[in-house]
Amino acid sequence: MNIVVCVKYVPDAQSERTFQESDSTVDRDAVDGLLSELDEYAVEEALKIVEARGEGEVVVVTVGPPAAADAIKKALQMGAHRGVHVQDDAIHGSDAVATSLVLTEAVKKATDGSPELVLTGMASTDGTMGVVPAMMAERLGLPQVTYASELTVGDGTVTIRRDGDTASETVEASLPALVSVTDQINEPRYPSFKGIMAAKKKQVDTWSLADLGLEASQVGLDAAWTTVVTFAKRPPREQGQIVTDEGEGGARLAEFLSAQKFL
Numbered sequence: 001m002n003i004v005v006c007v008k009y010v011p012d013a014q015s016e017r018t019f020q021e022s023d024s025t026v027d028r029d030a031v032d033g034l035l036s037e038l039d040e041y042a043v044e045e046a047l048k049i050v051e052a053r054g055e056g057e058v059v060v061v062t063v064g065p066p067a068a069a070d071a072i073k074k075a076l077q078m079g080a081h082r083g084v085h086v087q088d089d090a091i092h093g094s095d096a097v098a099t100s101l102v103l104t105e106a107v108k109k110a111t112d113g114s115p116e117l118v119l120t121g122m123a124s125t126d127g128t129m130g131v132v133p134a135m136m137a138e139r140l141g142l143p144q145v146t147y148a149s150e151l152t153v154g155d156g157t158v159t160i161r162r163d164g165d166t167a168s169e170t171v172e173a174s175l176p177a178l179v180s181v182t183d184q185i186n187e188p189r190y191p192s193f194k195g196i197m198a199a200k201k202k203q204v205d206t207w208s209l210a211d212l213g214l215e216a217s218q219v220g221l222d223a224a225w226t227t228v229v230t231f232a233k234r235p236p237r238e239q240g241q242i243v244t245d246e247g248e249g250g251a252r253l254a255e256f257l258s259a260q261k262f263l
């Protein structure tokens with residue numbers, strides 16, 4: 001089975017993120033980036049499926065700036081077979097709608113128009129919208145099952161377990177399908193030394209919008225359905241209030257919470 005995994009290159013959550021004054025977009029060059037940690041679960045699941053079946057390949061696809069090649073590299077080191085990097089200056093400032101369009105065309109091209117299974121993370125660790133997979137499924141005309149915490153590929157079907165707050169449900173879809181997975185589904189492997197060395201020789205295709213038959217006018221800030229109107233630096237944290245419990249600590253705490261309108 002050939003599986004496509006969408007992997008996003010995101011700013012490191014430990015770094016302070018900034019916006020560019022010129023166009024209110026995220027300054028992606030200001031901080032180091034990495035493969036979105038939630039996408040590692042999708043890569044791991046794809047590798048497990050291919051390994052269990054003893055055939056097939058895992059292709060990882062990313063849409064992002066030149067540095068996004070690092071996200072592909074990590075997935076190849078984990079064991080993915082080849083990578084696709086869509087990179088084009090015109091993509092700068094794209095919203096989820098445009099990102100899903102570019103990703104969809106990349107998935108189609110990477111699979112000669114016939115993906116068997118597409119896996120994504122449940123959300124990126126920066127945008128965390130969790131909408132790109134649904135938009136891609138619609139564009140690809142595939143059934144979509146979301147938030148899989150367990151996944152089984154059967155004969156022409158994919159079955160997932162989906163955990164809600166009060167109940168778990170089992171959902172089945174016919175293949176080809178698009179599935180987003182949660183961080184409960186597996187434990188992603190660390191790249192081994194052998195994997196790191198092998199990744200150096202793996203194929204990575206870099207495609208532009210033109211390679212995908214897309215126009216610059218379909219993506220980027222001008223095509224975005226959402227606009228960042230304004231942004232401001234988060235105010236510094238204020239010193240916390242320390243209450244010394246001299247017998248009436250509970251009451252003081254309740255007063256404080258009440259004053260903050262938490263009670």
Ligand SMILES: Cc1cc2nc3c(=O)[nH]c(=O)nc-3n(C[C@H](O)[C@H](O)[C@H](O)COP(=O)(O)OP(=O)(O)OC[C@H]3O[C@@H](n4cnc5c(N)ncnc54)[C@H](O)[C@@H]3O)c2cc1C
Pocket residue numbers: 006007008009024025026036038039042061062063064065091092093094095096097099100103119120121122123124126127128129130131132133
């Ligand atoms: C090149 C580029 C420039 C951008 N510029 C800006 C900007 O200037 N300002 C701004 O605010 N936002 C920008 N974005 C962010 C963008 O609008 C959103 O991050 C994107 O639309 C997806 O939303 P999300 O991250 O919330 O994805 P979610 O819907 O939360 O993602 C769910 C899953 O979809 C897949 N996925 C999502 N995005 C990608 C991707 N790019 N490549 C591969 N897989 C993916 C992953 O599997 C992920 O786990 C940019 C994104 C890119 C790629």
